[in-house]
Amino acid sequence: MKNSLGQLFLEATKYQNMDKSNQEKGKPQPVLERPCEGRKIELPSIDLTEMDGSLNQLIIQRRSLRNYADKAMTFKQLAYLLFVTQGIKQKNEKVTLRTVPSAGARHAFDTYLLVNHVEGLESGLYRYLALEDAVVKISSDPTLKDTLTNACLGQKMIASSAVTFFWVADIERMTYRYGERGYRYLHLDAGHVCQNLYLSAEAIGAGTCAVGAFDDDRINSILGLNLDEQFTIYIAPVGFKKSNLEGE
Numbered sequence: 051m052k053n054s055l056g057q058l059f060l061e062a063t064k065y066q067n068m069d070k071s072n073q074e075k076g077k078p079q080p081v082l083e084r085p086c087e088g089r090k091i092e093l094p095s096i097d098l099t100e101m102d103g104s105l106n107q108l109i110i111q112r113r114s115l116r117n118y119a120d121k122a123m124t125f126k127q128l129a130y131l132l133f134v135t136q137g138i139k140q141k142n143e144k145v146t147l148r149t150v151p152s153a154g155a156r157h158a159f160d161t162y163l164l165v166n167h168v169e170g171l172e173s174g175l176y177r178y179l180a181l182e183d184a185v186v187k188i189s190s191d192p193t194l195k196d197t198l199t200n201a202c203l204g205q206k207m208i209a210s211s212a213v214t215f216f217w218v219a220d221i222e223r224m225t226y227r228y229g230e231r232g233y234r235y236l237h238l239d240a241g242h243v244c245q246n247l248y249l250s251a252e253a254i255g256a257g258t259c260a261v262g263a264f265d266d267d268r269i270n271s272i273l274g275l276n277l278d279e280q281f282t283i284y285i286a287p288v289g290f291k292k293s294n295l296e297g298e
């Protein structure tokens with residue numbers, strides 16, 4: 051379909067159609083992580099071998115899980131899920147290398163968390179600060195669980211999850227190097243992050259379900275994003291299986 055939005059997008063983001071990016075123009079590079087006001091709660095240290103499962107087994111077992119047991123996640127398990135989705139393995143002033151790949155190592159996501167049922171963490175909305183290995187509570191509003199669920203078109207798994215991940219794209223952090231083509235990479239990168247969450251959730255006896263159906267404007271406004279610079283790209287609730295037999 052010529053001139054469909056999809057075709058226009060592909061054309062506008064072709065490598066050969068790119069203008070000079072801000073990096074090529076010599077502009078200063080954006081921060082590696084957006085700052086966040088508030089008290090930093092250090093994440094517990096994790097021992098990856100405790101959560102280990104055979105990779106092949108986890109891949110075969112993986113299903114999207116939408117019904118969750120009424121069971122709390124430990125803070126350590128949450129720290130593990132954060133590490134495998136966005137944790138930093140190496141860094142310098144300009145670049146981070148993380149547990150997921152990212153185009154040009156831009157790592158242009160900030161992780162927001164709706165915490166419903168995590169031992170040692172009050173319910174509320176949090177930001178994960180990968181550079182500081184900490185989380186910061188940004189809202190205690192008790193109505194958040196319902197408003198976010200409604201904004202995800204009423205998908206109840208958000209409210210019943212132990213924790214829900216919201217990955218927020220920081221546009222300039224990616225387009226700084228790649229211009230408009232960076233929009234493609236943001237969406238590709240999000241897939242890697244969520245796949246790691248799928249497999250690591252399996253490794254702790256839990257599950258997740260990718261969520262792409264949500265009311266963008268409402269989610270972005272509830273998370274308090276700067277709409278010129280950020281947007282919610284992908285969402286994923288996590289909870290424990292009710293029994294070993296339940297797949298969905």
Ligand SMILES: Cc1cc2nc3c(=O)[nH]c(=O)nc-3n(C[C@H](O)[C@H](O)[C@H](O)COP(=O)(O)O)c2cc1C
Nearest residue numbers: 112113114115116205259260261262263264297298
């Ligand atoms: C990009 C994307 C968006 C999705 N959005 C939703 C969603 O909003 N709600 C939902 O229940 N499942 C959603 N899913 C999950 C798919 O429905 C699921 O992966 C598919 O049915 C295959 O099942 P499986 O993951 O158990 O293999 C999404 C999956 C992907 C990859």
